Amino acid sequence: MGKNKLKKFNDIAQMDCVVECPFAMLSDEGFPMRGKWNETFFKNKGKIVLELGCGKGEYTVGLARRYPECNFIGIDIKGARLWTGAKEVTSCNIPNAAFLRTTIDLLPKFFAPSEVSEIWITFPDPQMKKENKRLTGTRFMELYRRVLAPGAMIKLKSDSQFLYEYTLAMAAHNGITVAQSSRDLHNDPSAPDELKQIRTFYEQQWLDRGLTIKYISMIVPEENTPALTEPEVEIPFDTYRSYFRGEIPGQEPK
Template structure:
């Protein structure tokens, strides 16, 4: 991996290039074609800045985590925090959701997280939702037989639609709540993403489901 000097991108109008340089230079960050599949336990898709999975990795050093997002300039924030914490069990991959099958080995993952993914509320955009049946099929192929798909979301229309897809596609709903932070579910589930902090400050309620494929 060649080194990119981020100092050349300091000025404001080049701030995004500066962040991409930070992504490029981090030993924890990979472009899609740089990632070599190996043992991974937990994946977050659409990870944004990656801070959520950094906290999970901190709490569970015995597991290996990967944050996947299409925007490396966001992922670099989580990577820098992971480096600051001295973590060696979390990685950041810039890739699309439809490339997951090339990133991970079938029947290998313990859990896949979808945290506040874009709801694409227009009907014509339903195929882009990360809970659309074609994505659910990929998740089922990648998860271990007892693996879980875990979803957090603030939009009730998207969440209810996602529940319908899960049931229709043969998933079993193992844990479900329509108000996560007032529930007695596990503390790992309540780790806040950046979006989640915002939504809660606006008085929104967080929906949650943990599902397994039959």
């Protein structure tokens, strides 16, 4: 492991806005703030909003600045990525933003039923060959509704035509209400400003390459409704892939 990563891991361990919990503690004692994030961590009654697979936390920080009355938590397993957003939250003293270092599979261990008011999924890997790893697939949707409040919204931003079409098909198949969808978000006059002005690293990459950004917001049924099932559809795969961070735009990766 490089010295830079080690330094970042050491930095986030000292940051009050970053929460980490050893798996052994989760198994033996449970997470002490589960169901008590507002009371124990934020010390207010604001709605809790999650950004899943947050990376550098562009949306976590951007939304926290825009909506100080709500509390935002970026979730990612890679601490070196979280460092960027956590450093900004710390240096700028943003009280309603935090980061949780864990895997998305463990959400119900960190949040109680109905504790979360909204979920953002920003530019995830579409996982075209592995439906059980898609963040809008039914396996993950079942996890989300174990922590979401009734009527809560899930919002997806993606460059992937495959993931966009799949998510719409999954929603239709399961009777999930789609509140809004757009195939070309940045040219959609009805789209809220926050969807255009807050941009992730990958979003800017796609825009620079001339690709369109897709958006879906949907209301997930409550947990006690019938189990969600996968749609039987065939959707063409995307034919491009992302650059790694640090690659030169305009030069196709090998």
